[in-house]
Amino acid sequence: MKLEQPARAWWKEAAVYQIYPRSFCDSNGDGVGDLPGILQKLDYLQQLGVDVLWLNPVYRSPGVDNGYDISDYRAIDPVFGTMEDFDRLLEEVHRRGMRLVMDLVVNHTSDRHPWFIESRKSVDNPYRDYYIWKPGKDGHEPNNWGACFGGSAWKYDPQTDMYYLHLFSKKQPDLNWDNENVRREIQKIVRFWMDKGVKGFRFDVVNLISKGAFEDDTEGDGRKYYTDGPNIHKYLKELHDMTFGTDTQIVTVGEMSSTSIENCYQYAGRDTGELSMVFSFHHLKVDFMGNEKWVLVPADFQKLKDIIFEWQTKMTEHNAWNAVFWCNHDQPRVVSRFGDEGRYWKQSAKMLGTIIHCLRGTPYVYQGEEIGMTNTDFTDISQFRDVESLNHYRILQEKGLSASDAFRIIQIHSRDNGRTPMQWDGTKYAGFSSEDGKEPWIGVNENHTKINTADQLENEDSIFRYYQKLIAMRKELDVIAYGDIEPLAEGDSSVFAYRRCWKGQELIVTANFYGKEYEWK
Ligand code: TEU
Numbered sequence: 128m129k130l131e132q133p134a135r136a137w138w139k140e141a142a143v144y145q146i147y148p149r150s151f152c153d154s155n156g157d158g159v160g161d162l163p164g165i166l167q168k169l170d171y172l173q174q175l176g177v178d179v180l181w182l183n184p185v186y187r188s189p190g191v192d193n194g195y196d197i198s199d200y201r202a203i204d205p206v207f208g209t210m211e212d213f214d215r216l217l218e219e220v221h222r223r224g225m226r227l228v229m230d231l232v233v234n235h236t237s238d239r240h241p242w243f244i245e246s247r248k249s250v251d252n253p254y255r256d257y258y259i260w261k262p263g264k265d266g267h268e269p270n271n272w273g274a275c276f277g278g279s280a281w282k283y284d285p286q287t288d289m290y291y292l293h294l295f296s297k298k299q300p301d302l303n304w305d306n307e308n309v310r311r312e313i314q315k316i317v318r319f320w321m322d323k324g325v326k327g328f329r330f331d332v333v334n335l336i337s338k339g340a341f342e343d344d345t346e347g348d349g350r351k352y353y354t355d356g357p358n359i360h361k362y363l364k365e366l367h368d369m370t371f372g373t374d375t376q377i378v379t380v381g382e383m384s385s386t387s388i389e390n391c392y393q394y395a396g397r398d399t400g401e402l403s404m405v406f407s408f409h410h411l412k413v414d415f416m417g418n419e420k421w422v423l424v425p426a427d428f429q430k431l432k433d434i435i436f437e438w439q440t441k442m443t444e445h446n447a448w449n450a451v452f453w454c455n456h457d458q459p460r461v462v463s464r465f466g467d468e469g470r471y472w473k474q475s476a477k478m479l480g481t482i483i484h485c486l487r488g489t490p491y492v493y494q495g496e497e498i499g500m501t502n503t504d505f506t507d508i509s510q511f512r513d514v515e516s517l518n519h520y521r522i523l524q525e526k527g528l529s530a531s532d533a534f535r536i537i538q539i540h541s542r543d544n545g546r547t548p549m550q551w552d553g554t555k556y557a558g559f560s561s562e563d564g565k566e567p568w569i570g571v572n573e574n575h576t577k578i579n580t581a582d583q584l585e586n587e588d589s590i591f592r593y594y595q596k597l598i599a600m601r602k603e604l605d606v607i608a609y610g611d612i613e614p615l616a617e618g619d620s621s622v623f624a625y626r627r628c629w630k631g632q633e634l635i636v637t638a639n640f641y642g643k644e645y646e647w648k
Contacts, residue, residue: 134397138327138378138404138489139448139608141178142598143228145493147456148185148207149193149568150548153556156564160548162208166216171580173223175497175591176598179378180220181228181329183456185213189239191298192276192514193456193546195331196237200316217324228327228378229320233313234336235299242312243300250287256306259292260284261341270341272349277518280349294335294353296514304336304362317370327378328371330402334359334383334390348418355383355390363394363401372400380450380489382406385418388438392445404448404489410434411458414539421519421536426465428640429620436614436625439487443611449488453479454496459544463502471642472499477593478638482623484597485636487612494549497594498583502544504573508534512569516541543569550575553582606632622647 152164162185172180184194187202194204203210220227236243245254261269263283269290272280274297281290282297292301302309317328337356344351363381371377379402381394386407395405412418413434414426442449453461462468466475476499484490505511508520508530516537523533548571551558557575560567572578583589601607610629616622621641627634639645 135609136403137376138179140601141378141489142176142484142601143179143181143450143489143491144172144175144177145181145183145455145491147183147494147546149183150546150559151494152549152551153560153564153567156561157206158560158565158567159206160559161206162203162212162216166212166219169216169219169223169225173225174584174595175492176595177225177492179226179228179327181327181380181491182230184230184232189237189298191237192296193512195232196235196239196296196299197232198237198239198241200231201319214323221324226326226376226378227324228329228380229325230329230331231313231317231320232331233302233316234332235293235295235301238298238300246300247284247286247291250289256303257309257312258300259303259338260287260289261292262289270349271343272352276515277522292338294332301338302336305338305358310362310365314366314369317366321370321374321377326374326376327380330379330381332384333363333381333402334386334394337362350385350418354385355387359390360393360401367400367402378403380404380406384408388441391442392447395442395447395449397446397448404450406450406452406455407438410438411453414464420540421523423536423539428623431465432614432617432623435486436612436617439612439625440614443487449486450491451483451486451488452491452493453483454493454545455491456493456545457542458493459540460500460502461496462499463544465640467642468501472501473588473590475640476590478640480590480594480597481636482638484594484601485607485627485634486625487608487610487627490598490601492594492598493545495545497591498550498578498580499590500547500550500578501572501574503538503541503547503570505538505543505570508537510570511537511541511543513542513546516543547572550579551581552579553577604632604634605629606634610634616647619647621645 148160151160152168153160154163185203185207186197187199187204188194188197203213217227242254242257245252246258268279268281274280276296280294283290293299334355335353337358338353339357371379381402383405391405393399394401413430416422416424461479462476466479520533520537548559548567553576555562556567557571583591606627606629610627613626615624623638625636
């Protein structure tokens with residue numbers, strides 16, 4: 128497939144590092160990571176070679192969903208520090224030639240946001256239509272849609288005898304994007320952070336903001352009525368034109384939940400006037416049963432290859448741009464999930480990193496991935512914190528599973544696998560927090576004595592050193608950022624291989640997912 132001359136862009140040559148502030152570095156010993164803690168680690172990140180830092184939400188929030196329930200979009204939650212801490216961090220990020228991306232959660236707010244507090248007061252309140260309210264049907268919810276964190280997607284509110292929609296937790300009411308006042312409010316929020324010098328935004332489940340018909344879903348959980356909805360492209364184009372589209376230095380990435388590739392041609396297409404790139408998640412459902420996450424099935428390697436290659440080749444054909452990644456704060460650790468925690472821990476972590484960093488797209492490194500951090504070693508449900516995991520632990524038992532069977536599923540799939548404190552050294556709290564500080568908000572993995580940045584910075588053969596080289600390579604070889612891609616060994620269920628070509632440069636990547644020698648020509 129021959130590429131038309133792809134437009135050069137700084138974010139096509141960049142690597143992004145995702146920081147989960149709550150678990151990155153705790154500077155004041157309260158057991159929760161914070162902004163001054165990130166400031167302390169900027170030199171480490173510069174040494175790794177990343178260009179952009181994406182912060183998960185640090186806005187004021189009751190913390191029901193670890194900050195994805197925002198109650199004030201223009202304030203820093205005290206647990207992370209002050210706006211002065213933020214301004215200082217931003218200044219120091221820029222001084223190192225890096226950029227900061229903020230995480231904007233605009234599909235929903237916290238139920239403690241002033242807009243929602245007003246909206247629920249009365250049916251004629253000026254903020255009523257900032258959210259989605261419907262009367263019940265025959266004494267039940269307006270329809271049969273399910274919430275991602277379990278139960279119905281509707282919560283009854285006695286104050287006005289109506290139900291409001293929440294696709295996630297009941298404390299995260301969905302905003303009504305069909306209301307122009309809501310769209311204008313979001314534009315003002317984006318401009319507030321642009322005016323502070325933020326050079327990027329990650330939009331949380333942004334392809335869910337346009338809802339279609341509110342009908343019962345006879346075949347599923349309702350997602351077909353709100354995923355990639357009827358006005359989604361109109362709303363993204365409007366947001367682009369009214370805010371970040373005015374500054375070519377700003378990069379935007381949309382988290383596209385259960386999306387279609389056809390829609391992503393537009394979301395992340397060249398000159399379509401929406402976003403720079405998209406996160407899609409189909410490749411991270413190969414250990415699900417369809418869309419059902421809370422089951423134990425072996426990861427389907429052939430499906431993993433097919434999906435990645437489909438998104439690589441088709442998005443290239445449509446001049447659209449992928450974010451490429453294995454890990455984030457919602458996913459288990461890739462070395463545990465698709466690699467090997469044991470004998471081939473180091474080799475498999477490096478193999479997995481190679482696959483992502485040589486693909487066409489912008490690579491994302493999730494905190495701790497660069498040192499091969501693993502899933503949690505938790506042995507009891509009381510150690511888990513994630514609202515989604517705790518809800519499903521209960522739901523699995525309501526479905527008849529034993530507590531131990533339910534626990535085993537949570538252990539494998541919980542988002543907490545990616546949320547344990549960053550492992551900086553072998554001390555009591557892994558250097559995440561001072562030894563005389565409070566117990567961290569979530570348990571430190573015992574293997575931090577073996578897996579930590581201090582050790583790996585000293586070791587030329589470490590995973591950290593290898594990630595450094597992968598990130599540097601993207602800057603040295605244009606074929607990585609701009610080359611086309613040709614899958615190789617597509618039918619071979621033991622090898623993950625592909626070829627990149629660009630103006631005479633050729634890069635062939637071959638990866639062995641299994642712990643045994645394999646001959647492939
Ligand atoms: O994630 C949305 C999302 O798709 C994931 O929560 C996914 O549905 C789930 O992990 C599958 O089991 C975004 C944020 O990344 C996540 O942390 C938030 O909890 C969620 O939106 C709600 O804001």
